[in-house]
Structures are given as structure tokens and as C-alpha cells.
Amino acid sequence: MTQINSSYSGDLRCASLHAPSGSALETDAPSDNQGKGERFSPTDLVATALSTCILTIMGIVAERHDWDLKGCTARVEKVMTSEAPRKIAQLEVWIELPAHLDEKARKVLRKAAENCPVKLSLEGAMAMQLHWS
Known part of the structure; x- marks a missing residue:
């Protein structure tokens, strides 16, 4: 089992943390779906x-x-x-x-x-x- 913790940051963005490694990533809604498209969707x-x-x-x-x-x-x-x-x-x-x-x-x-x-x-x-x- 792998645990990944995600939270909503606002403005259609989320932050996720890979618990085993501490690696982090952010997502953004795509520009064709109300987001800024500045991160991976x-x-x-x-x-x-x-x-x-x-x-x-x-x-x-x-x-x-x-x-x-x-x-x-x-x-x-x-x-x-x-x-x-x-x-x-x-x-x-x-x-x-x-x-x-x-x-x-x-x-x-x-x-x-x-x-x-x-x-x-x-x-x-x-x-x-x-x-x-």
C-alpha cells in the first residue's frame, strides 16, 4: 500500500504529497475547464x-x-x-x-x-x- 495525501489549495488547484518519499506535486484545472492550466491536470x-x-x-x-x-x-x-x-x-x-x-x-x-x-x-x-x- 502506498499513501498519497492531497489537499485542495483553492483556485482549482490541489497539492499532493507522496508519503513514502516526501515528493510533492501540484495540479491545476486545465484552461479548457475553468482552470489556469499552469500545472498538470x-x-x-x-x-x-x-x-x-x-x-x-x-x-x-x-x-x-x-x-x-x-x-x-x-x-x-x-x-x-x-x-x-x-x-x-x-x-x-x-x-x-x-x-x-x-x-x-x-x-x-x-x-x-x-x-x-x-x-x-x-x-x-x-x-x-x-x-x-
């Missing part, structure tokens, strides 16, 4: 959780095989519904693996990414697509 954090989970899980697998994953990137795009209720409609992730990895490594890393805990948790709740290069 809560739904931005969902998108960020997907892309960073993919990178982290691939990193775990890469370390296990002694593959250098430095420079691997993931870009996520979040699309919100246009009708009520407001929610995430789609997440698309573009993953760029380092050029030096062979096809076997790429296949293993793709499988790992498809099974990251965040992706598995979100499946069925919204459309998701991973693009590889």
Missing part, C-alpha cells in the same frame, strides 16, 4: 502515468537483460470527450526505442509495455493505442 497525470509506467516496466526488463535503454522516449496524447460527462476518451503513446536494440529486444520490450500495470488498469475504460518506432 489530474487527467494529465493519468496520461503521464501511462507513458512513464511503460518506460519504467521496459527499463526493468532492459536491466534484467543488460540492454541499454537510455534515450528511450514516450510521447502521450490525451483526448477528452466532447460531451458530458467529461472524461478521457483516448490515450495514444508513441514509443521510440534506441536504434541499437535488435529485433529480439524490441519484441520483448513491446510485450513488457503492453503489460504495464497502468495500461492493464485502464483497459476497457478508454481507447488506448501504442505506436512504435
